[in-house]
Amino acid sequence: MHLIVTEKNIAARRIAAILAPKSPKKERVSGVDTYRYEAGSGKDKQETVVIGLSGHIVGIDFPKEYNNWQKVDAKALIDAEIITTPINRKIVTALKSLGKEAERVTIGTDYDREGELIGVEALNIIKKVNPDATFNRVRYSAITPKAIETAFANPTSVDFNLADAGHSRQVIDLVWGAALTRYISLAAGRLGKMFLSVGRVQSPTLSLIVDREKERNAFVPTPYWEIHAELENNKGESFSAQHATRRFLDKEEASTVFKKLGKKAEVREIERGTRADQPPTPFNTTGFISAANAVGLSPSNAMRIAESLYTNGYISYPRTDNTVYPDTLDLRAQIEIFKTGIFEEYANALLAKKELTPTRGKKETTDHPPIYPASLAQKSELKEDEWKVYELVVRRFFATFAEPSEWETLKIKLDVNGEEFRANGARLVVPGWRWYYPYNAPEDRLLPELKEGDLLKVAKKEMLDKETQPPGRYGQGRLINMMEELGLGTKATRHEIISKLYSRAYIHGNPVQPTNTSFAVLDTLEKYSPTITKPDMTRILEENMDRIAEGQIPEETALEESREMLKQVFSELDKNRERIVESLHAGLREDKITGTCPECGNELMVRRSKRGGRFIGCNNYPNCNFSLPLPRSGQIVVTDKFCEGHGMYHLRIINTGKRPWDLGCPQCNFIEWQKAQKEEQAQQPKKERPKSLKDIEGVGKVTAEKLEEAGISSVEDLIGADPVELSKLTKISVKKIKNWQDSCGGEAESC
Template sequence: MRLIISEKANAARKIAQFLAEGPVKEGKHRSVPYHTFTWRGEECVSVGLKGHVLNPEYPEEYSNWQKVDPRELIDARILKSVSEKGVAAAVRSLAKKADRVIIATDFDREGELIGVEALSLAFEANPALMDHVERARFSALTKGEVTRAFENLVEVSRELADAGEARQDIDLIWGATLTRWVSRAVKRYGSAFLSVGRVQSPTLVLIAERELERRAFVPEPYWEVEARLQNGGGPFVARHARGRFKEEAEARRALENLSETAVVTEVRQREATRPAPAPFNTTAFLTAAANIGVSPSRAARIAEDLYTEGYISYPRTDNTVYPESLDLREVLGFLAEVEGVGDYAGRLLGAGRLTPTRGRRQTTDHPPIYPTGRASRAELREDQWKIYQLVVRRFLATLSGPAKTLRTTLRFESGGEPLVAGGTVVTEEGWLAVYHYGRRRDEELPRLSEGDEVRVAEAELLAKETQPPGRYGQGRLIRLMEDLGLGTKATRPGIIQNLYDRGYIHGDPIVPTETGMAVAKALKDFASEIASHEMTARLEKSMDAISEGRVSKDSVVEESRELLRRVYDHLESSEEKFADIVWNGIRGDETLGPCPNCGRNLVVRRNRRNRKRFAGCEGYPECRTTFPLPQKGDIIPLGTACEACGLPEIKVLGGRRPWVTCINMDCPKKQEQRRSREETQAGGEEPSEGQRDRKRLEKSTT
């Protein structure tokens, strides 16, 4: 019997369906399903794991954070414990009856390691299998791809698995050692611990450094002169050709000089071609998903589900060039039946030769992300359909012609002052017809010629300020992490999500909390190696060297341990200063704003008896001012005051979405919202999301 081990249960089911030369018999080992079928005249059993079945951990004697010196973790033995006991038992049981085993997990470092972990369980039950192991590598869960992979079985790559295991071990050693040290130094235990990670921490430093740039930025005032011109039709906007005026008096003189009419002095038109985008690799996909409102961590999970259901190809890839083996016409054939894009796919199919775009990166492990199966809106959840459509439309865009635009620039003279208006329109849609994400609206300008006169309908002076550098959105941060060698295509979304979960950041674009800022500063000051992307990038190159067989896993892990020893020595000598910096940040997140009675700070406090939190004046007992606070979710001070009552506003993280409120339950705005809600409910209408938020606040503060 051949035992086929895949990474997930639905992958195991699909492999059985694709390969079976007859019926598939369903079975279960306790609660773990497996599938028995015949392939090439031989009995096969396909079983799915739940990702990693073994997890690295320290022995039990190291579990007490307060009693065990974190330094001991640097050289402590790492055990591999069974994380999915039911799955492990099923693998062992089925392995006893097998004479060959085929690993069919995802083809990357992580997947290779998961497969090798499963092999260790199989060998425990049946050592004879050690000489009868093969590997099936495929990039899409389709009948053609799976059949091809099983007809061309290869060997398991121990080097690739070693690279994955080295990362696991190094992340555990660094993360556990430094997380415990920081939490002990600051005396934050339990769910309030402060996490540190080999990739997480330099990513946090990037976010914090951008915030420091913004705080150090000194805005400079400038003025612009804007005019609304009219030529029979609707008005269009023109601005003074000088752009920004640094002196208000100069700008005001230019405004006053404008006459009631403006004469066209120049008409300039320029055509431009926008080439179609390159195929999706993981980073480009996650960035595009973030731009349509799906966070990288959520997009990665959805893409994995779509892959295992056979709708898209493997979503973790660096490749941006379709392989010659990919049958583009076959893909267009089933896309011609997909809602919303069917007609477009049909036109491409009938257009003759297909010439896909090519990106800069070409690898041989996986193709770029492309659709592998037809899906309907009814078959998928709303978020899955959104991501499926993104992948489908990107694929169609890569087979489309360029888009063409026409940029028109009109220059005017009015009262001796030069004005300019510009507008861009799409003249040939090309790929923009199907890949509409981020497409700007056409900016139409009237047809004018030199010497034409138009009316100055209105003119005004706009006072503005220069703006600080923008915060990173999640998509932009993913790209920056890739550029700096932070993490991998598989781990970056989870790293960003972990920063959210630990309360270091919030919002998108990303805003660091004061705790996040303080942890980043303390690490940068006293543990620069963990705060620097250079060290992490060097380790990533070492992982590549392991996977290529140039260095051993053990040597890379030991080198990492030696570096951590030096970092730890430096931290130990700076414990008090480190803790002071972090506590300043924690206190910053607990300071909500000024007390309305005495002017001192309102801070987050907890009732000694029931541990419920509330806002209280730091001047207690002289000032006994208090306000109720939501009992669920993280509270982020916004540094702003409510327009209606003047009390501090907070953001509450938790539930379906973050929400903003002031801390005053008697705020006139809240009273108005209560009345509105009562009237709405009396009329039988569904309350709005804002009304539901207010109701949630009232419940959570009681």
């Protein structure tokens, strides 16, 4: 039997359908879908089974004895044993069952470090039950009939060096992440769901974001003034011009010029020219993510959709550094796919060319081609976001074969009572590649027909007060580009790192804004262990992984160097442990401040009640009892948006796997909630408060006696009781007591 192993079930199903002479038979093995068919005839007849994994089917971890954060020192994780554990037992069992029967095994997982490692994981499982099975490897960049048939006709060997590079990344990320996260979280006293995540790629990336925010905070705006005039010709056509001194730094000078302006302007000089925009280069992963981000898709969402389009055969493999189409790719044939359908006009325009010469980017690799459309899709077959990504890929592919776009430019110098004004115009005259790829195109700036010596009317003039702006925050697309430039992460992991920063409540919004928590963590690390926050360390580790993949060094050499680097980091941390604790506590306290108390002027902070709920409370308690309720779940982010009316910062609530909820000003939110509650109560029949304990649903004679023994003799006593303490005295569950309190009209703790 010939066993084919792919990375996912959908790939297995598609590949089986392509290779099988007839429709393959779907069979369940140990609860896992497989696809079985027979090929050949007579003595050459062979049974083939195709099985899809679910990505990694085994993972790495520390032995259980290292799991106790309080008892096991974080530094001990550096040299701890690394064990392999099954992630998907059903698939492991199915592989063993099929592996016993297999004479030949073909690894058909994605061709990159991660895919090679996943393939080797499957190979090792099969070898344990069938040491005599032979193995080969197929590599493809698109799941289309031509690509798959070519790949299986030209199998190669498994690349164990590439798999080792993938495995080394797993080990390094586990050890660095677990050890540093445990150390910093314990120092800050932030355990459980609120732990502080630290990582060798995550922390330098976060440093970029925090450093930019510090630049913005330190920025001192400089005032300046601009002078504009609206000019009109004798046909009533108007346009805007600006004084040649674009920014006046002296207000008096600007005022003097402004007062001098008359009611007529003369055209002194007209300069006509042309400008060419060169067509874009082919999409690699980073370029694709940036372009997708510019049309409204987050990096993680763009990659998720691209993965789906790839496994369904619509586009090529989306994880690639390559920006040069390989000679082996029949470009004309790829364009001919679109001779019919929605892109027919564009495809035929390209096919009419005698030669197709695509643009070339700076990066050329041999693993995968740039991202290109692999097959024709109908809009009705795809979801809205899938079509958006697919169309982006198709149009970018077409644009790489197109001519430059050409602009006609116009520069005009005018005289207004001895003061020089200027106006610039531009008009697209040859669309070129922009016809194929219209995204984010600059608009025409049209000026009326003018000639030198023309006199124009000054219809309006204005002097604008402005000030210089701080550097802008990074968008996710720009951040991905910076990570690539600095060697942080890989094409496959950069978008995941950004997603992790969001889920940990280190950043929010887009453009990306750091939270107070990220300031606290980064300031502490930069002060006492700057190695963690700089890209140099992680760049060295990335280079070592490349050397493993190329067979220059063994995996253990890179892992040992990684351990030595981490020990050096811990040496820095241990020298400054007390200062680190103080710094984190002080910084994280800032993260809880939500504004100023309207009743006494003290700080308002996020606090926890005895019942476990969260609320905003005054620091002047018990002298001041001002409080506001908060939602029970989700991480609370204090933003920099400020409610002037209530003196409080707006809050954002982050729940993993859900869209962030902008709660806004806590006071405004509470007022709205109260209003909604009153309206809801007004529509419902009024519910009377129980007169005695026995009138409460669920409280019988025996329960009432238990409550009375605990000092609860009235409904009012019950409402005012601490449910946790009462539960200890009566052995009644806390949940049941809270329900009774709520049913009696006790105050809710959250909106």
